[in-house]
Amino acid sequence: MKTRILLVEDDERLADLTAVYLRKNDFEVATEIRGDIAETRILKEDPDLVILDIMLPGKDGFEVCRAVRDKYKGVILMLTARDEDLDQILGLELGADDYIAKPVQPRLLLARIKALLRRAPGTSGVDSDEVPGETQELEFGSFRISQATRSAMLGNESVDLTTAEFDLLWLLACHAGSVLSRDDLLQQLRGIGFDGLDRSIDARISRLRRKLGDDPENPTRIKTVRGKGYLFSKHDW
Template sequence: MDLATRLLIVDDDPGIRELTATFLTSHGYIVDVAEDGTAMRAAMARGDYALIVLDVMMPGEDGLSILRTLDRRAGPAVIIMSVIGEEVDRIVGLEMGADDYIAKPANPRELLARIRSVLRRNQASALPTVAPANARPYLRFAGWRLDPVGRQLFDPDQIVINLSDGEFRLLLAFAEHPRRVLTRDQLLDLSRGHNAEHFDRAIDVQVSRLRRKLSRDDTAGGDELIRTVRNEGYIFTSDVDRR
């Protein structure tokens, strides 16, 4: 079975599960369904999935709690679905490493487009992992070292700083565009892809958390490295050396 085409739909509504599965199957995907976290884990124990479509609002264990238990580094991609207007769910879901989100009820064709986009991004980002460690183009700034291939951030003492998937992508976007004002829309496109919904608040929250992780007593703090440009966006203030 081709991992790149195997999907899992997790939703407590049987009608939505079956309609979504039928639509995605008609477009060439192998689709399984689960009504809750327990059924999802049972399905994952039987085989691997390239992507999970995860509903947020479910009775008992909700989608965000389920997302927290998934391995966001080595596990499947995740698209969360939340009711229109549930801003907190969208922000928290992105912060916890979801690859994308879509408002519920989801238009099947929009969901299909987002699935294709996430899978393309993940396949493209996986290609460089074959490079030998000594050939990796690290991004170095203000004593820090960012490994785009290994997806790790090292502080000036060479200690690994844990980043969520969203934080890593955002920092990579900054490091690849230093000393340049980036609007929130540009940061969304750079860190989430052109199919991501424009959602300014998500970027603001991620910048705030990233600043905290870049703050040290003996180096330029996160507020200095990532400065707010009023009415425009943010700027990464450090020079970046790629070596």
């Protein structure tokens, strides 16, 4: 069965060209130009991945992402204007799994889609050679995280995570007690180094802290080590 993509883009010419390219690469692609209709379609059709532009009639991409994120478990890849850091950060804060700047380069888009889908639920996630001893489940006090089921539990409560949030949390947990720099995290999760500007890791850390009950002003579970990176605590659970 082909991977199903819903492309939400109001530039019909760009949408058509992108859809043709993705279909040639063996994806099943549907398109939508309106954000309000896209919201309904995402929840009804449940595609494997949504490519979501920001500037849309009806509802903008931020509104759509906010509305569907808690119910839709697939991957959301947002299209942002080049150099609009606030757009990228807001999209990630709302639960987008990744972003790509417009104008879209087809080969880069294809590579990003494939990378996201490899880590989506039901796939292998972070490569096993990045995980010490190919561990499938980790436990820290009241917190448990499973690579096999791509799930996390805090006490008796399930932690609702996007694909990208799970990948980041799993990677941090696998290196509990060690500091991972933004460059380390980006290299392993996206295959790119830290350019000094990318805020995607910071945005996801912020969301993870909220979901894990970590004090954003004085975090103890995912700590910021100034000038070095982030550290997942072994003991504060």
